[in-house]
Amino acid sequence: MTDFSAHASTVPAALQQPAALAIRGLAKAFGSKAAVNGINLDVPAGSFYGLVGPNGAGKTTSLSMATGLLRPDAGQVWVHGVDVWAHQLEAKRLMGLLPDGVRLFDRLSGEQLVTYAGLLRGMDRDTVAHRVHDLLAALDLAKDAGTLVVDYSAGMTKKIALAAALIHAPRLLVLDEPFESVDPVSAANIRDILHDYVASGGTVIVSSHVMDLVQRMCDHVAVIAAGAVLAAGTVDQVRGDLSLEDRFVELVGGRNQTAGLQWLRTS
Amino acid sequence: MVAHLLRLKIALLRNSLRRSTMQLVGLAIGALYGLGILGTALVGLAVLGTQGPEVVGMVLVLAGSALFLGWLIIPVVASGLDMTLDPARFSTYSIPMRQLLAGLALSGFIGIPGAITLLASMGTAAAWWQHPGAAAVALFCGAVAALTCVVASRAITAASASLASSRKFKDLSGVVLLVPLVLLGPITTSLTAGVQGVRDYLPDLANTLSWTPLGAVWAVPAAVAAGQWAAAGGKLAIALAALAVLTWIWKACLAKALVTPPHAGNLRRSAGNLGFFRLFPASPAGAVAARSLTYWFRDPRYSAGLIIAPLLPLVFVFASSQAAGGGSTGVVLGLGGALAAFLVVWSISSDISYDNTAFALHLGAGVPGAADRAGRAAAAGILALALGILYALAGAVISGSWALLPATLGLTIGAVGSGLGLASVFSARFTMNAPLPGDSPLKSKPGNNFSAMVVQFSGFAGVGVLVVPELVLTTIALAGNRPALGWISLATGAVLGAVFLAAGLRIGARLYDRRAPELLLAVSADR
Numbered sequence: 047m048t049d050f051s052a053h054a055s056t057v058p059a060a061l062q063q064p065a066a067l068a069i070r071g072l073a074k075a076f077g078s079k080a081a082v083n084g085i086n087l088d089v090p091a092g093s094f095y096g097l098v099g100p101n102g103a104g105k106t107t108s109l110s111m112a113t114g115l116l117r118p119d120a121g122q123v124w125v126h127g128v129d130v131w132a133h134q135l136e137a138k139r140l141m142g143l144l145p146d147g148v149r150l151f152d153r154l155s156g157e158q159l160v161t162y163a164g165l166l167r168g169m170d171r172d173t174v175a176h177r178v179h180d181l182l183a184a185l186d187l188a189k190d191a192g193t194l195v196v197d198y199s200a201g202m203t204k205k206i207a208l209a210a211a212l213i214h215a216p217r218l219l220v221l222d223e224p225f226e227s228v229d230p231v232s233a234a235n236i237r238d239i240l241h242d243y244v245a246s247g248g249t250v251i252v253s254s255h256v257m258d259l260v261q262r263m264c265d266h267v268a269v270i271a272a273g274a275v276l277a278a279g280t281v282d283q284v285r286g287d288l289s290l291e292d293r294f295v296e297l298v299g300g301r302n303q304t305a306g307l308q309w310l311r312t313s
Numbered sequence: 314m315v316a317h318l319l320r321l322k323i324a325l326l327r328n329s330l331r332r333s334t335m336q337l338v339g340l341a342i343g344a345l346y347g348l349g350i351l352g353t354a355l356v357g358l359a360v361l362g363t364q365g366p367e368v369v370g371m372v373l374v375l376a377g378s379a380l381f382l383g384w385l386i387i388p389v390v391a392s393g394l395d396m397t398l399d400p401a402r403f404s405t406y407s408i409p410m411r412q413l414l415a416g417l418a419l420s421g422f423i424g425i426p427g428a429i430t431l432l433a434s435m436g437t438a439a440a441w442w443q444h445p446g447a448a449a450v451a452l453f454c455g456a457v458a459a460l461t462c463v464v465a466s467r468a469i470t471a472a473s474a475s476l477a478s479s480r481k482f483k484d485l486s487g488v489v490l491l492v493p494l495v496l497l498g499p500i501t502t503s504l505t506a507g508v509q510g511v512r513d514y515l516p517d518l519a520n521t522l523s524w525t526p527l528g529a530v531w532a533v534p535a536a537v538a539a540g541q542w543a544a545a546g547g548k549l550a551i552a553l554a555a556l557a558v559l560t561w562i563w564k565a566c567l568a569k570a571l572v573t574p575p576h577a578g579n580l581r582r583s584a585g586n587l588g589f590f591r592l593f594p595a596s597p598a599g600a601v602a603a604r605s606l607t608y609w610f611r612d613p614r615y616s617a618g619l620i621i622a623p624l625l626p627l628v629f630v631f632a633s634s635q636a637a638g639g640g641s642t643g644v645v646l647g648l649g650g651a652l653a654a655f656l657v658v659w660s661i662s663s664d665i666s667y668d669n670t671a672f673a674l675h676l677g678a679g680v681p682g683a684a685d686r687a688g689r690a691a692a693a694g695i696l697a698l699a700l701g702i703l704y705a706l707a708g709a710v711i712s713g714s715w716a717l718l719p720a721t722l723g724l725t726i727g728a729v730g731s732g733l734g735l736a737s738v739f740s741a742r743f744t745m746n747a748p749l750p751g752d753s754p755l756k757s758k759p760g761n762n763f764s765a766m767v768v769q770f771s772g773f774a775g776v777g778v779l780v781v782p783e784l785v786l787t788t789i790a791l792a793g794n795r796p797a798l799g800w801i802s803l804a805t806g807a808v809l810g811a812v813f814l815a816a817g818l819r820i821g822a823r824l825y826d827r828r829a830p831e832l833l834l835a836v837s838a839d840r
Contacts (some may be wrong), residue, residue, distance in 0.1 A: 115676055117830045138679030145677065148670035148837075149750055151604060153611040155582070158604075161590055165600035166678040174595070192582030194611075196751065210674065 064127035066091040066218045066249035072111055072121030081107045083273035084121065089218075089251055089266070091126070094244045096264035096281070097253040098290075100298055104273040105253040106146055106222055113143050113220050125218055139167070142216035144207050146223040146253070152196035156187055156206045159195055163210035174213065181209040184239060186232060200227040208236065219243065221252045225259065237263060257291035271298045314408060318416025322423045340425075347425045354433045358440040366447075369440050370535025371519040377437075377458060377531030378522050380430065384462040385469055414564055421463035431459040437534070447538035450545075457552060458530045464559045471566035496624060499631040523548060526555035597680050601688025605664075609696060614667055614748055618660045619696065622653040626704050643712020644791055647721035650704020654697040655728040655776065661693045662736035662772055663765075666747035669836050676833050682825030686741070686818045690733045697732075701725035720790035720799030723806035727783035730810020732776050734817020741824035743768050744835040779813055780806075 067089040074082045082104040089095045099105050110116035112123045114130050114137060123130040130137040151159060157178060164174035182188045185205045190198065195206055208224060219240070225233050240250050240263075254260050260267055261281060267290065268278035276297045277284045285293040295301055330337045361369055403413060421427045435455035441448035522528030523535075530552035536545035589606045593599035609615045626649025633645045665672055675685055705721040745765035786802035789795065825832075 135679040143677040145673050148673040151671045162600055162604055166597050166680050171595035192586055
């Protein structure tokens with residue numbers, strides 16, 4: 047196991063030298079089912095942080111609570127030293143979100159949607175117009191800017207939501223499954239944008255279940271399963287000598303060791 | 314396989330009920346309503362049986378043809394009304410077509426409309442209690458008729474499926490087809506008047522219909538009762554042929570639909586049209602207002618309201634001209650305008666439910682409650698005031714009495730202000746099972762509306778209380794023709810409307826700031 051228990055102290059190290067995101071004892075239950083079970087996590091400023099875990103591990107629930115979308119049952123979250131649930135508006139100014147599995151205001155055109163996101167953040171009209179233009183060009187959506195988002199493909203919808211998350215130049219980007227159904231070329235473009243962003247001092251958190259992607263793209267990673275953090279640290283610390291995927295399977299378990307589907311043979 | 318499909322339908326119904334007791338209550342109410350209709354129909358049929366066979370036959374043919382028409386038209390109007398067993402979902406399973414058809418057809422009887430239709434159709438036997446032979450035939454023909462109803466509605470749904478899957482068509486049809494529904498009152502009144510004029514013509518109409526697929530199946534028992542065996546056989550053949558043809562159409566369309574995925578072709582449009590976002594101030598509140606106004610025109614769930622509301626005053630004018638001649642048209646138009654304006658502003662009481670999880674953008678961006686409330690209220694307020702003032706002016710022009718314009722305006726402005734205020738509080742406090750984004754405005758899941766109705770009703774009552782001063786003043790001014798009171802009503806409406814609006818926005822904003830994450834959680838449960 048990696049050193050996640052070492053920094054599970056009650057006083058977050060985050061408060062002396064603020065981490066981009068510090069989570070302490072975050073918990074949430076839906077009915078009698080605990081979705082997130084008191085997790086602790088420190089995301090250093092300037093890191094490209096991967097969050098991996100099997101389906102239903104509590105990734106989305108954790109990120110929703112960390113970004114002020116879902117009220118936790120217990121625990122605290124700081125973004126650059128700002129308590130997310132005590133100072134919601136101040137904390138949200140620092141964050142850009144790409145939530146997974148939520149709708150968009152899809153009767154707006156792509157251009158309108160990103161403009162809307164900028165204006166909602168209280169930005170002035172000229173800055174918004176300028177950045178919308180840049181974002182649409184960078185994400186290869188300029189030709190479809192006037193099309194209603196409801197008519198976009200799944201990948202285009204992801205990209206326009208990403209643009210809406212970037213418009214106010216946040217210090218922390220929280221992206222839930224950002225590459226799902228995005229084509230390889232666009233995914234490469236998005237990776238470049240994110241790497242530049244991290245190089246200039248921003249922090250990115252991505253959740254994914256594509257291990258190869260996380261191993262290649264991220265410098266830090268946390269493995270979450272059954273609502274708890276199993277391992278956290280730099281990618282090299284967490285994976286050791288193994289590939290991240292093998293290490294992940296080792297941590298999470300659940301591989302079937304039986305002989306498999308004997309009847310599923312064509313010959 | 315057929316049994317599997319039926320079991321699936323029952324399981325889906327049962328699971329949807331398990332999710333909430335309110336759905337169960339709603340279904341129970343729906344079932345009681347249906348049973349009420351069924352009981353009335355059966356009693357009516359039995360009473361009808363005391364008449365001679367000619368009369369019985371005529372009534373059954375006319376009513377039965379109307380029932381067929383209903384089954385043909387309603388699925389088109391309410392596209393996607395009940396697609397729990399959407400054939401497209403079976404496209405990956407290799408179910409033999411014959412069994413798929415049989416299963417889907419029979420599953421049409423599981424559910425209130427299908428079950429009631431089946432029982433009522435077979436219940437036509439009750440009308441033949443004086444002729445046991447005809448009654449036996451009626452039982453069989455009733456079953457055939459009910460099956461034909463279901464197959465016809467499935468066929469027409471399948472035939473229009475490729476058309477209906479395009480978003481533009483869905484948006485338009487849902488909204489446009491509401492118009493005749495709203496005008497149903499005037500239309501039926503005119504029709505009834507017309508029908509009364511041609512009462513003598515009814516037997517001929519029934520006779521003609523009885524030889525068409527619409528009426529043939531209903532006419533068979535009458536022919537049996539009259540001993541016209543040839544006619545009975547011919548009509549039964551027509552009915553069975555109709556069923557066969559409809560089944561064939563359904564099968565052909567379904568076969569095509571199963572191998573043709575829904576197609577969505579679109580023009581690409583580049584940037585440059587920001588629409589309302591250009592017109593409103595570049596602030597969070599301005600952006601929310603621009604977005605809401607865009608939705609009023611682009612989202613059928615909103616634009617349906619925008620189309621229905623202006624039609625209501627016209628319905629009232631029609632009703633009042635029937636009751637009291639044309640003299641009161643102007644006044645009724647003005648007051649109807651106030652009600653229409655209120656209906657427009659009240660629809661924002663479910664605004665966040667309509668947003669569904671898209672609301673996460675407001676929450677994630679940290680939009681202050683005050684900006685969210687004010688923006689939504691501004692968009693609805695602009696539309697409602699424009700509508701109300703337009704009708705008030707039209708009323709004044711028609712009645713030629715400008716002196717009473719302030720009275721109407723007072724009520725309109727008061728209703729808009731108070732309505733917006735209360736709706737702003739309600740939408741921050743309650744969420745309801747609204748149609749999801751992209752769904753037909755008519756769509757509602759089985760029995761989900763009971764709690765929503767309670768909330769809506771208390772909202773109406775609340776606004777009713779808030780506008781009592783204007784309502785009383787305006788009524789006295791109009792009834793007693795006292796323009797001075799009209800001016801007082803205008804002043805009262807402006808002051809009270811502004812006060813309630815301001816208070817509602819403040820309370821709503823405070824509720825929103827406290828409960829926004831809970832609101833998102835509540836709408837996430839319903840997607």
